[in-house]
Amino acid sequence: MANSKYEYVRSFEQSDSLLPETWIVVRIDGRGFHKLSDQYEFEKPNDRRALDLMNAAAVAVMKDLPDLSIAYGVSDEYSFVFHPSCQLFERRSAKLVTTVVSSFTAAYIMQWSSFFPGKALDLAHLPTFDGRAVVYPSARILRDYMSWRQVDCHINNLFNTTFWALVLKGGLTNIEAEKELSGTVSSDKNEILFRRFGINYNNEAEIFKKGSVAYRQYQLEDPSSTAEKELEIQTNVKELSRTQQEKLRKLRRKAAVVVEHVDIIKDEFWQRRPWILSGKPGKLVTEEENN
Amino acid sequence: MANSKYEYVRSFEQSDSLLPETWIVVRIDGRGFHKLSDQYEFEKPNDRRALDLMNAAAVAVMKDLPDLSIAYGVSDEYSFVFHPSCQLFERRSAKLVTTVVSSFTAAYIMQWSSFFPGKALDLAHLPTFDGRAVVYPSARILRDYMSWRQVDCHINNLFNTTFWALVLKGGLTNIEAEKELSGTVSSDKNEILFRRFGINYNNEAEIFKKGSVAYRQYQLEDPSSTAEKELEIQTNVKELSRTQQEKLRKLRRKAAVVVEHVDIIKDEFWQRRPWILSGKPGKLVTEEENN
């Protein structure tokens, strides 16, 4: 065919399949959100509307891609996790990461006006996100990744809460506040908040302190029954046929996607929701139970 | 710091910098646009509003990322080209490709209502795009890539125009039309169009036959003066300092981004616009000339 003369250029495309039977984390980050949060006057240190919009976009992505196991968001970043058994797009890295980024961006732009009713988006200043995929070889390391993000959330939020208290309530300039906090540890910041501003950090909203975790909801299990099974979790991953994959996707679509602001570092979260690490859908929550 | 216990997970991130001094093409594709074009009732074989929206989104990306040299779009795909001297994001593949995809998606969703005024987007059926980056080691191969896409545009459009004439005007079913066209060459299809439907394919809109090319406009040059320089074009690429890069970006932002539907296979297009392959901005078009 006439086209063949140029078609050789396809040979420059290189394979980018991710290692089988590993956890795939696609982490996306807001591009230039520091500037963007000024442009659209986000509240400091946390803008609840912006976080709710991030979560709404993440839920849309989870619904769009039933292969996703769980997602965790903080500030303008969100981590989406595919299970080791995931075969979506033959695990091609670029395909997975761009699909997540595009789906997230589309949902974010689409729902902007619901969360920021008075503030129209400006075509020259659209919120956008970049992303990357990283693989982790075991459930233990995946959990360490999730813990890393949640610890980071805590550290940054405590800093930001104190910083903006000093600026907005204490009348300090940004530079003065920066200086004041340099070298302080957590307990110092708690002290500043409490002594100077009467703020008990423990009473801050959970969404600020813990970030947001999105996952499919099934009936919670008794932790004692799953504790000893946990280590086996990853040992029976087998490559699934296309039919099996499609069947699993259908099952997963039936589950509601929920967003919670809870501890994901300790074992309990994972033991009560064994389907996240096992990749096997649990028992659907009946409507009655839902209420 | 408390975080260090988990921070080791960063060591799993692997470098994905693209080979220096090569052309980077980020090609994006609509996800499931076959189904989507039914959902939003796109016209067959070409929906001018959909193509204009693709072009509007591409222009927004070109303005967002002044490092881009040129872009070429056909149907629901668009190829964005970074020059070999591009240092954006240290040439990290995931960063480049997700930024293009997110910027495109955001602009597409944002401008949807301008091009499809009566048709609201449905949150469960949002248009999204995936993408990938491929590098090409020389200007000659980059041009072969561009030619490949434009030849593909021609082949597909001739097929689609004939197919939909048979279906919409000829009353054939899709399967009958498919059969009718199986084994035909270009001249056969031209003949069918002309004899049965009185359509002269040459008179079809250029945007359908040639696709769309977006680039920054400077004063066109005399082809004879650039012809012999062409081969040298890539020979003086040197790594640019950050300051030089920023300066180049500013210069490029001053140029208007235009969209044309012209031949990019022959030399003339490239000889009259030497800045595309050289990476050096040309002379700005004055306003007078623009009119």
Next chain:
Amino acid sequence: MANSKYEYVRSFEQSDSLLPETWIVVRIDGRGFHKLSDQYEFEKPNDRRALDLMNAAAVAVMKDLPDLSIAYGVSDEYSFVFHPSCQLFERRSAKLVTTVVSSFTAAYIMQWSSFFPGKALDLAHLPTFDGRAVVYPSARILRDYMSWRQVDCHINNLFNTTFWALVLKGGLTNIEAEKELSGTVSSDKNEILFRRFGINYNNEAEIFKKGSVAYRQYQLEDPSSTAEKELEIQTNVKELSRTQQEKLRKLRRKAAVVVEHVDIIKDEFWQRRPWILSGKPGKLVTEEENN
């Protein structure tokens, strides 16, 4: 410095570090050994001298690189396994694989004359090896890899033993033998060997039927004590400091490297030698026990 003008070429070197905390298998293969075995008149179906030379070279590699956990050889291939905790050469793939290949080649050439005393090597027909590195994310999959190679050894050896019996003892041509065996299953081949040639395959040498496994010898453990620990094996891998790595290397150098021809598919091999999967040296065998 004068050199800096050209030094930019270093920027074209791309990182090739292998994913942390995964098993690294470097498999090497003889280049053109079919032809080479004719050149040096290897015996069919198995040349014991050639296999012993492969094993001698593998032992030299194990001694050269104490980071290696285990190796498995069959015919002209050998698989060398690095533990997930291995940090050698920052886990750079090319460095690991070339070091193994070069060390193996050097030892093979060097010891040739000990195993083939009458046959001088010809400079134009030197035995050489190529290799590649593959990573596996868990001990379970690593064991499946090892089982794959040992099953392959069995299948190929049964075929070769029968094929060469038909040719050398049965007087068939290669093509006739090929035909005779086409479509046969294992029991058919056992039958042919026994009925026609009075060969009981079970009595063939273990080195031919099972291949060769090389590892560091410590005091064997009671399987019952390690059985339930096995799954935990990989859960406590932590990045080791350079000092710890050097200390481990010293410990490992003290252990003798042994070569055995035993089953590595069943659990028992691994349970009695827990140091292979755990990466922690066992108790040294005293000289008395060695005798």
Next chain:
Amino acid sequence: MANSKYEYVRSFEQSDSLLPETWIVVRIDGRGFHKLSDQYEFEKPNDRRALDLMNAAAVAVMKDLPDLSIAYGVSDEYSFVFHPSCQLFERRSAKLVTTVVSSFTAAYIMQWSSFFPGKALDLAHLPTFDGRAVVYPSARILRDYMSWRQVDCHINNLFNTTFWALVLKGGLTNIEAEKELSGTVSSDKNEILFRRFGINYNNEAEIFKKGSVAYRQYQLEDPSSTAEKELEIQTNVKELSRTQQEKLRKLRRKAAVVVEHVDIIKDEFWQRRPWILSGKPGKLVTEEENN
């Protein structure tokens, strides 16, 4: 077949094909040659026997792999260059680099005794080499790579010559010599050599000052006839069929591989030997001309 249960482990092998139409450089380095040169008492600053052995091994590699265009060696390193049109092993990186390393190692060990007649190799201290592959997108950059290595050769040799003169003839300790040379430029070192030791660096052997370049010899061409063609050199690379590749290999095997110690930074070397950059064999040198 019985094997299929384990065969899934093959899916963990990842593609490592190098970008088409780029220059491939495989650079190999002696492993721990500092220690090794003590072990086998290499002469300082240069051991002619060791360099001649490196060159003999390189010639063996060039003969073993007719796809190689040129090679350049200095000290215990050697760079082997494959042409952009090379399709050997489908351009798989690990395969190319391990084949070069193994072929080099085998030839080095095999020929050791010819160059070091009195000194037997010790199995526990075998010379081995590691290697890596890097691709360069144009002939210009490939030449910059070669220039980089030759400039490095000069800089290191001037340093080493002066350093060892100070130690061996000047009676300084290593540390004193190091100190003496710290901060000196080339002219200082030339001065030290001449004033203190009566050594005119220009009279040092070319092999020490320029390193060694190995390539296939054809009839030299008139530089003036190739000068203006040079830039086009890479523009007509097309993927060659297997038959064409095999034919080219046969042609190349007919050419003698020569080793020279000449400048490869200036244009002349390349203009007189256009076959190196073009990849097209030149006219064979007749035996008469050879004499």
